[in-house]
Structures are given as structure tokens and as C-alpha cells.
Amino acid sequence: MWSAEPDVDLFDERGRLIRAAQESKTIAYYAGIDVTYPGFAEALDPHYAIGISTTLQTSLAGTIRAHILEINDIHEGFKATICSQESNLATRVRDEDYRIKVFSGREEFVEFSPTTEAHRHEKWMQRHEPPRPAPETQYLSALPTSEHRWSAPTEDLFTGTGLTVTFGSDLGETMHRCEEWGRSIEPDVPDRGSELIISPTPPETLPAYPGW
Structure with missing residues (x-):
């Protein structure tokens, strides 16, 4: 669920x-880069992509709330600060039971910068590497059901923009603003740090907004 x-x-x-x-970044970490939104894998900075370790035996349930705090222009591209509140995820x-990490808010940024020739070459090399064997996965049974499903774009939003996508965190003034925003969504979170809750039932899955 997005706000701004x-x-x-x-x-x-x-x-x-x-x-x-x-959203594609979240999918990459929990399901793999190859099943992210159309065009994302090709647009992702190869240096960032190398560091993604997909958690194939973990499933998600509940709701992520995210908030675009600001967008700034940078050298022919732009950078957005995103706050996320995952206390209902x-x-x-x-x-095993559902593990819920309750905390105030997290700050991240996503940066869109002009694609360089070096990045194009690295992507070409990756596409022409011998295919790696698919990792063995153990799929979960009896996952929770909800009337609300994941909403995803069917069109390629990345190809043709000439932009490479990467992610990071500033941990400065925007981090404190994100923590304040997170507490406005979940006022009962710990003042400092986080709290781990183990529950036999998942948190509620709310409808996606604005969706695709």
C-alpha cells in the first residue's frame, strides 16, 4: 500500500x-530476479544484482506500507527516498509460525541514473554466461488465503528509459523522517529498536493501493 x-x-x-x-526488489529477494516485473532485471545495476541473495524457502504474508518521501533530480536521472513500515508483514x-518484526520505519532510496556503456557490457556478458542450475526449493503448503492478491504491471516500464536502477540507504535526516512517518502508521511500535513477534496466524493482507 503506497502513499506519498x-x-x-x-x-x-x-x-x-x-x-x-x-516492489521488484522485494520480489527479487524472496522469489528471484528472473520473476520480477518486466524489464527490471535488465535495468538493475549489475553491481547491486550480484549482492541479492534470494530466500527461496521463505514465504511472505500480510501488508507492506510504503511512502515516497521525496524525489530529487541527479545528473540526468533522479533519486527517490522511500519509507517503509513492515510491522504488518x-x-x-x-x-514454522509467522515471524513479525515490529519497528518504526525504514529509509531506503532508489536511484535512476543514465545507463553507461560499462553497464551495457556487463549485462551483455551476464546474458551470455552459461546458465546456472536452478536452486532446489521446498515449497510451502497450506499458505494463508486472502481475497486480496498481489497486483503487478503487465507492461515493461523500464526498457526504453535509458536508466539503470540501483538501491541504497542514506541513514541521515531522511531516516529520522521515515521513523516518524512509520510511527504515524503504527504508534505502538517500540521507541527504539524492534520487537519480534511469533504468531500462529498471519497479519491481515490489505488491498493494494494504487495497484496496477
């Missing part, structure tokens, strides 16, 4: 790119 500051449009080209990139590993 008054001067940020969730529906314009930048807003859509930011949302698609951030749970992970389940194999057949």
Missing part, C-alpha cells in the same frame, strides 16, 4: 517507476 508527500504523484512516470522498482520459513 503532497508534491509527489504516484501515478506519473516517475511515481510508477519508483513503485515498480521497489510476516515471514514464514518452512512450516
Whole structure:
């Protein structure tokens, strides 16, 4: 579920790119880069992609809330600060209970910068590497059901922009602003640090907004 500051449009080209990139990053870590949104794998900075370790035996349940705090122009591209509040998101590993990490808010940024020839060459080399064997996975049974499903774009929002996507964190003034925003969503979170809750039932899955 997305929200944004008054001067940020969730529906314009930048807003859509930011949302698609951030959601694709989550998918990459929990399901693999190859099943992210159309065009994302090719647009992702290869240096960042190398560091993604996919958690194939973990499933997610519940709701992530995200907020675009600001968008700034940078050298022919732009950089967006994103706050996330994941106190209503749970992970389940194999057949264990749901693990919910309750905390205020997290700050991240997604940066869109002009694609360089070096990045094009690295992507070409990656596409022409011998295919690696698929990792063995253990799929979970009896996952929770909800009337609300993951909403995803069917069109390629990345190809043709001439931009490479990467992610990071500033941990400065924007981090504190994100923590304040997170507490406005979940006022009962710990003042400092986080709290781990183990539950036999998952948190509620709310409808995606604005969706695709």
C-alpha cells in the first residue's frame, strides 16, 4: 500500500517507476530476479544484482506500507527516498509460525541514473554466461488465503528509459523522517529498536493501493 508527500504523484512516470522498482526488489529477494516485473532485471545495476541473495524457502504474508518521501533530480536521472513500515508483514520459513518484526520505519532510496556503456557490457556478458542450475526449493503448503492478491504491471516500464536502477540507504535526516512517518502508521511500535513477534496466524493482507 503506497502513499506519498503532497508534491509527489504516484501515478506519473516517475511515481510508477519508483513503485515498480521497489516492489521488484522485494520480489527479487524472496522469489528471484528472473520473476520480477518486466524489464527490471535488465535495468538493475549489475553491481547491486550480484549482492541479492534470494530466500527461496521463505514465504511472505500480510501488508507492506510504503511512502515516497521525496524525489530529487541527479545528473540526468533522479533519486527517490522511500519509507517503509513492515510491522504488518510476516515471514514464514518452512512450516514454522509467522515471524513479525515490529519497528518504526525504514529509509531506503532508489536511484535512476543514465545507463553507461560499462553497464551495457556487463549485462551483455551476464546474458551470455552459461546458465546456472536452478536452486532446489521446498515449497510451502497450506499458505494463508486472502481475497486480496498481489497486483503487478503487465507492461515493461523500464526498457526504453535509458536508466539503470540501483538501491541504497542514506541513514541521515531522511531516516529520522521515515521513523516518524512509520510511527504515524503504527504508534505502538517500540521507541527504539524492534520487537519480534511469533504468531500462529498471519497479519491481515490489505488491498493494494494504487495497484496496477
